Amino acid sequence: MSFTIAIDGPAASGKGTIARQLAERYGFAHLDTGLLYRAVGRKMLDGIDPIEAAQALDVTGLDARELRGPDVAQAASKVAALPAVRAALVDVQRAFSRRSGGAVLDGRDIGTVICPEAEAKLFVIASAEVRAERRWRELVASGHEVTLQEVLADVLVRDARDMNRADAPLKAAEDATTLDTSKMAIEDAVAEAMAIVDAARKSG
Numbered sequence: 528m529s530f531t532i533a534i535d536g537p538a539a540s541g542k543g544t545i546a547r548q549l550a551e552r553y554g555f556a557h558l559d560t561g562l563l564y565r566a567v568g569r570k571m572l573d574g575i576d577p578i579e580a581a582q583a584l585d586v587t588g589l590d591a592r593e594l595r596g597p598d599v600a601q602a603a604s605k606v607a608a609l610p611a612v613r614a615a616l617v618d619v620q621r622a623f624s625r626r627s628g629g630a631v632l633d634g635r636d637i638g639t640v641i642c643p644e645a646e647a648k649l650f651v652i653a654s655a656e657v658r659a660e661r662r663w664r665e666l667v668a669s670g671h672e673v674t675l676q677e678v679l680a681d682v683l684v685r686d687a688r689d690m691n692r693a694d695a696p697l698k699a700a701e702d703a704t705t706l707d708t709s710k711m712a713i714e715d716a717v718a719e720a721m722a723i724v725d726a727a728r729k730s731g
């Protein structure tokens with residue numbers, strides 16, 4: 528059985544949290560595709576050509592903790608606007624999505640470009656202020672020295688860059704269900720997401 532759940536949305540909207548919990552609930556594999564772009568962004572900050580870095584990327588050993596900061600996030604969204612970087616990362620994402628046990632992928636273009644045939648698609652949103660506050664708390668808790676204003680600026684700049692790029696811009700797939708988590712606790716957002724996926728599983 529192959530079943531793919533595509534989760535897209537703007538920065539810090541709760542995609543990864545929902546994706547991880549759905550993967551656990553259904554016994555599916557999970558791929559945080561943002562980490563791929565963050566890894567390439569990290570290499571660019573280290574002076575490596577981002578296209579060559581994407582082509583040579585070892586997706587197995589990515590250290591999420593080292594890639595979580597706002598500097599890497601900004602670099603990720605810059606390299607993500609390069610078509611050759613995106614092209615180099617397509618096959619690994621598609622191969623992952625076709626795993627026999629089922630897969631959940633979260634990112635910006637999963638439902639539109641990487642897995643347009645995904646059986647279930649979610650577009651997770653929240654207000655920019657709520658997203659910035661959540662991400663700020665997370666970063667401070669993991670030892671980053673950053674202000675709420677800086678995190679809000681990072682979120683807004685990345686959203687604009689991600690939505691306005693020519694190649695695979697951030698947008699909801701026509702057949703995605705939008706989930707606004709602004710006023711939802713994590714448990715409620717996950718429950719809503721599960722209801723959407725369960726409905727897709729029954730109809731499929």
Ligand SMILES: Nc1ncnc2c1ncn2[C@@H]1O[C@H](COP(=O)(O)OP(=O)(O)O)[C@@H](O)[C@H]1O
Pocket residue numbers: 536537538539540541542543544545633661662665708711712713714716
């Ligand atoms: N519904 C929610 N209510 C409160 N906090 C949330 C909610 N969803 C996610 N979070 C928190 O917000 C932060 C960003 O969530 P995350 O899932 O990493 O977003 P994304 O993958 O879209 O960047 C995390 O610290 C997470 O625990």
Ligand SMILES: Nc1ccn([C@@H]2O[C@H](COP(=O)(O)OP(=O)(O)O)[C@@H](O)[C@H]2O)c(=O)n1
Pocket residue numbers: 537538539540560561562564565600603604605607633634635636637685689
């Ligand atoms: N499928 C994807 C995933 C991420 N990205 C890019 O990678 C950056 C970091 O993604 P992320 O998912 O780790 O960001 P957060 O939502 O966790 O802040 C985004 O701002 C996008 O520019 C992308 O272009 N396509």
